[in-house]
């Protein structure tokens with residue numbers, strides 16, 4: 001049987017930790033906190049939580065049940081149900097192909113910062129131009145990317161059970177311990193700045209948790225909603241074929257209802273704790289203005305915060321970057337696994353051979369992305385504002401253009417072509433029932449398609465023009 005040839009997760013915990021490993025990544029630790037800070041703290045949290053339980057749950061259920069029921073990767077899964085829809089499998093496969101080219105580049109940056117902190121050079125990392133001069137240098141980002149990629153490929157090369165599952169079993173609990181430790185430490189922080197103002201971690205926590213309804217208009221609420229929606233999408237690793245692949249490795253006696261809730265809980269829990277460690281820390285050392293730093297938060301603002309903490313900052317810095325390195329590795333493993341598993345099926349080749357070939361091809365593509373900051377540098381205006389380089393462009397095509405389209409088509413396929421009952425039947429296998437069937441059905445038939453159209457219009461900048 002197909003599934004047997006590919007290997008599989010030993011049990012439900014193995015699956016939950018591996019799927020959580022894919023879901024918990026840079027998005028949780030870096031993107032979630034800065035969006036929460038920007039979008040009114042508690043208001044964003046509330047909206048996000050409601051979305052996870054409804055929308056997120058429906059998307060995750062679709063992917064995982066589709067994978068388990070067909071026992072196939074995205075490439076073949078759709079076509080095996082309705083041959084006319086095989087194009088959707090191929091389109092879905094494009095997403096991990098594109099993400100793979102730049103995720104290992106970011107992984108390389110994180111590896112670089114981990115080594116900087118581990119070798120006691122934290123002052124260097126806090127300098128203004130450290131990040132820019134590193135990513136624009138010709139050799140160093142490539143070397144770190146290659147090491148990160150080699151680690152990822154090694155885990156995939158070892159296989160589903162001995163590689164991915166075993167790795168996630170060690171790494172995910174360690175990640176959880178590190179994040180809880182840093183979050184508690186962040187709440188005990190206290191600092192008086194040059195103007196004599198003292199700020200505490202607990203005050204920062206209040207900013208994070210208490211909803212800010214000031215100047216809340218419909219337009220602003222819509223922005224919060226869209227931010228939360230796109231974050232959820234990326235954070236759960238849905239609509240990119242990854243959870244379909246992982247779903248195909250799950251045994252029939254696993255209760256998918258429970259496992260899916262656990263993955264959601266893990267992913268949201270880590271995102272929540274990341275906010276609890278980052279927002280108070282930034283608030284204490286940089287005030288409310290520091291929290292608006294956006295994407296540069298992780299590589300530019302946080303090293304400055306660690307530096308202001310004195311000696312403790314070295315330890316916290318090490319813990320932070322090692323933790324995010326773990327998170328990035330397990331996510332990158334899931335992307336590479338999807339590529340490798342699909343190519344194994346397509347070319348009837350062994351895991352070892354395919355891992356090496358895909359690893360080398362990914363390395364070549366990632367070198368090009370690294371060179372996007374020097375040799376191939378250009379500035380491309382992005383629809384959401386600002387100018388982007390190769391990496392931003394790849395990220396935009398995969399996450400903002402392809403993912404909403406794939407998610408929309410998948411929802412139409414499940415909701416209207418094969419009908420939600422097809423998924424519900426699979427959800428009942430190995431469990432007592434599928435309590436969320438009604439809400440799942442409404443989500444996949446009506447809410448997901450509508451929201452995807454809105455998200456797509458927003459990412460292409462058309463929504464702004466339509467609303468005026």
Ligand code: PFF
Nearest residue numbers: 023025026027028235237331
């Ligand atoms: N879900 C991961 C995160 O939140 O960082 C990101 C991710 C993982 C994106 C795997 C894409 C992917 F294929």
